Amino acid sequence: MHFYPSSHVYISPPPPLRARTPRPDPLSRLCPELCLHILSFLHPVDLDNSAQVSRSWNAAARDPALWFAICAKEGYCDPSVVRLATAPPFVFDQAVVALPDSPEMRRSAWRRLYIERQRIFRNRLIGRNMCVNLSGHEDLILSVSVCGNTVASGSRNGDVFIQDGVGTGLTVHKDSVKRQLSFLAHITGVSCLEMNEVELLTGSWDNTVKVWDRRQLMEDIEADIDEPVSKVTLTHPKSIICIKRRGDYLVSGTLGGTVHFWDLREPKKAVRAITFAEDKLVSSVDFDDEFIFATNSQGKLCSWSRSDPSDSPVWTCDAHEVSTFAACTPAGVDVRCA
Amino acid sequence: MFHRANLRNNSKNGRSQVGQNRNSKKKPVAKLTLITEDNESFTVCKKVAEMSMFFKNMLQDTEGIPAPFIVPNVSGYDLKKIIEYCSYHCLDTDCPNDNDSLRSRRDRKIGHWDETFVRNIINKDGDPVIDNLVGLTKAAYFLDIPGLIWLMTKSIANTIDPKPIAEIREIFNVPVPSEREEEILQR
Numbered sequence: 264m265h266f267y268p269s270s271h272v273y274i275s276p277p278p279p280l281r282a283r284t285p286r287p288d289p290l291s292r293l294c295p296e297l298c299l300h301i302l303s304f305l306h307p308v309d310l311d312n313s314a315q316v317s318r319s320w321n322a323a324a325r326d327p328a329l330w331f332a333i334c335a336k337e338g339y340c341d342p343s344v345v346r347l348a349t350a351p352p353f354v355f356d357q358a359v360v361a362l363p364d365s366p367e368m369r370r371s372a373w374r375r376l377y378i379e380r381q382r383i384f385r386n387r388l389i390g391r392n393m394c395v396n397l398s399g400h401e402d403l404i405l406s407v408s409v410c411g412n413t414v415a416s417g418s419r420n421g422d423v424f425i426q427d428g429v430g431t432g433l434t435v436h437k438d439s440v441k442r443q444l445s446f447l448a449h450i451t452g453v454s455c456l457e458m459n460e461v462e463l464l465t466g467s468w469d470n471t472v473k474v475w476d477r478r479q480l481m482e483d484i485e486a487d488i489d490e491p492v493s494k495v496t497l498t499h500p501k502s503i504i505c506i507k508r509r510g511d512y513l514v515s516g517t518l519g520g521t522v523h524f525w526d527l528r529e530p531k532k533a534v535r536a537i538t539f540a541e542d543k544l545v546s547s548v549d550f551d552d553e554f555i556f557a558t559n560s561q562g563k564l565c566s567w568s569r570s571d572p573s574d575s576p577v578w579t580c581d582a583h584e585v586s587t588f589a590a591c592t593p594a595g596v597d598v599r600c601a
Numbered sequence: 602m603f604h605r606a607n608l609r610n611n612s613k614n615g616r617s618q619v620g621q622n623r624n625s626k627k628k629p630v631a632k633l634t635l636i637t638e639d640n641e642s643f644t645v646c647k648k649v650a651e652m653s654m655f656f657k658n659m660l661q662d663t664e665g666i667p668a669p670f671i672v673p674n675v676s677g678y679d680l681k682k683i684i685e686y687c688s689y690h691c692l693d694t695d696c697p698n699d700n701d702s703l704r705s706r707r708d709r710k711i712g713h714w715d716e717t718f719v720r721n722i723i724n725k726d727g728d729p730v731i732d733n734l735v736g737l738t739k740a741a742y743f744l745d746i747p748g749l750i751w752l753m754t755k756s757i758a759n760t761i762d763p764k765p766i767a768e769i770r771e772i773f774n775v776p777v778p779s780e781r782e783e784e785i786l787q788r
Contacts, residue, residue, distance in 0.1 A: 288773050289735040290757075297742055297754065304758035315766050315786045317775045 291319060298323050307333055307377060330373035339380050399424050399443060406456040408463075417453025417465055422446070425463075425480075444484045446491055448473060455506045462494075464513070466503035471496050472515055474527065495530040499523060507548050514555055516545025522557045524550070524569075537567055537574050633660075634669040641677030642669065645684055652687035654745035672744075678733070679740040682722065686749050689714060711755060719756045731760060731772055 290298055302310060302324055310333075314324035402420040409415075414426045427442035449467035457464040463475040473493035483491035501519030508514075513525040520543045524535040539545055543559045550556060554566045554577065565576035631647035633656070650656040659670075672680060711719070722733050738753040761769055770777060778786065 288775050289732050290773060292735055293739060294742070297738060297750075300750070301754045301757045301761075304755055305762060309762055312766055313761055313769060315783070316769050316773070317778060318782075318786070320775070321786050 288317070288319070290323075295323070299326055299329060302326075303329055303332060325371060325374065327370055327373050330371075330377055334373050334377055334380075337377070337380070339376060399426075399445065403452075405452050405454050408456040408458040410458045410460060413458065415456055415458045415463060417448065417456045417467075419452040421449040421451055421453060421467065421469075423448040423453055423456070423463075423465060444481065446480070446484050447489065448475075448493075454503055457506060457508050459508075464506060464508055466506040466515060468502040468518075470499045470502055470517075472499070472503055472506055472513070472525075473497075474530075495527065497523075497525055497530055497533070504544050505547050507550065509550065512550070514548045514550050514557075516548040516557055516559075518544045520545060520559065522548060522555065522567075524555060535572065539563075539565065635680065636669050636671045637675055637677045637680050638673065639677050641680070643680060643684055645688070648691050649684065649687045652691050652746055652748070653683075654747075656744070674743050675740045676736065679737050682718075682737055683740060683744065683746065683749065686718060686752075687746065689718075690748055711752065711759075715752050719752065731757070734760075 290301075293301075302313065305313065310324050310329065314321045400416065400418040400422065402418045402422070404416050404418050406417040407414065412427065415423060416426075417423045422445055424443065424445045427444070448465050449469045449471065451468040453465050453467050455466040458477075461477060463477055463480065464472060465475070466472045474495040474497075475491070476494045479494070480491055497513070497515070499515065499517050500521065501517040503515055504518055505516045506513060508527075511527050513527055515523045515525070516539075517523070520538065520540045522537045522539050522545055523533040524537070526534050537555070537557075539557055540559055540561060540563065543561050546558050546560055548555070548557045550569070553569055555569060556564070556566045558564045564580040566578045567574075568577045571577070632644050633647060633650045634642060634644050635650075636642045647660065651660065675683075719734075722730060722737065734753060734757050738750065738757065741749040741753055760772060764772075767777075769775075
């Protein structure tokens with residue numbers, strides 16, 4: 264019988280306790296490119312989840328490129344469109360309308376587009392946001408603009424309808440139209456409309472762009488004044504086709520092929536009037552801190568520097584054979600043929 | 602077929618000395634000696650090494666087999682696993698190893714062999730598995746092996762995938778932020 268004294272029993276020493284030094288996040292060892300690659304496998308829900316883990320995870324999981332890829336996969340945007348812009352060409356979120364130029368907003372725009380579309384999809388599944396007819400116009404509707412719960416629309420005979428209490432954002436509730444006001448804004452068609460919380464801008468074939476104070480306008484209409492007076496009127500040489508407003512500035516494009524840049528605080532004279540192409544209508548305009556963009560019926564897309572007063576464009580693009588109706592975004596241009 | 606079975610055997614044993622397969626007697630197989638950062642040396646045949654774009658380009662540039670090559674930025678353990686992966690997949694036509702076909706098939710499932718391969722990535726020095734996954738991803742990225750990068754990143758994504766935030770924090774050793782911080786992150 265063998266008997267081992269206890270001193271002979273070999274007990275392996277316990278593994279040294281690892282000092283609890285804070286081990287860094289393993290993902291921080293990887294380059295950002297690989298991190299994004301890992302996150303790109305996640306489902307959007309998990310992606311949003313992992314954004315709440317820490318600051319660095321948040322920065323990675325909110326990357327616009329990831330959300331752009333998700334939107335492209337879901338078919339919410341066209342991935343073949345040359346993407347110069349970091350923001351989607353259209354976002355129906357009222358927050359974006361209020362704050363279009365903040366970098367965080369621009370950064371999260373694809374994500375919000377995805378969330379918005381998912382919400383619409385879910386609502387449609389459970390039979391919530393139904394289509395609602397906002398009738399009332401006596402002539403063709405040429406333009407429409409949404410701000411919060413309010414929809415404004417302009418028609419060919421110069422009427423503008425403001426329909427209040429339609430719903431929140433895009434969720435248009437049935438039978439919830441609370442108020443419908445109309446007034447004669449222009450003598451002919453209202454070709455373009457832009458509305459924010461305070462003001463309403465209308466551009467018309469009668470060569471003017473009018474800025475209306477919304478509160479004043481409501482009071483006037485309710486007091487039965489047939490033709491309320493606009494706060495500011497900007498006079499142009501030809502019919503207005505398109506306008507774009509950011510902050511205190513406004514760009515308008517006309518039928519005669521000119522692009523006008525206005526400072527709304529000094530409405531007497533345009534800051535700049537650029538001749539794009541003689542007698543070729545300017546189909547869309549946009550601008551950012553540096554450049555003014557415009558497209559015309561010839562399919563041309565040009566941009567001018569805001570600091571350089573000459574008429575010659577900084578950059579021209581001729582890619583479209585047909586007339587363009589472009590959606591321009593501040594960080595670049597996203598063009599669709601029409 | 603014999604060749605393939607042979608290689609599979611090798612990798613199962615975890616020995617991964619693929620360069621010494623028996624085929625070499627019949628016809629000389631070009632071999633490459635690799636020495637890692639921590640002085641472990643490996644002999645691999647050219648075909649296996651060419652799974653890595655890094656080595657492929659290097660071999661094309663140097664025209665011929667260079668003397669023992671010191672691989673920077675890659676540890677012995679990582680290289681062992683990489684050779685194991687490459688020696689299996691250099692004969693596997695099902696698994697693409699170029700960026701274009703990977704992009705088009707990025708949502709495919711992880712194969713059976715690959716799954717075992719990932720499961721066998723063990724705790725080295727008591728480090729959690731995730732550290733080794735990340736280390737291997739880094740090495741694969743450095744050596745530019747698209748198939749392995751895909752596999753590793755997908756595996757890491759799978760560890761994140763259906764888990765609650767607290768669990769992710771535990772796996773990745775992220776300290777729990779303060780309540781105020783958490784509010785900011787939730788936005």
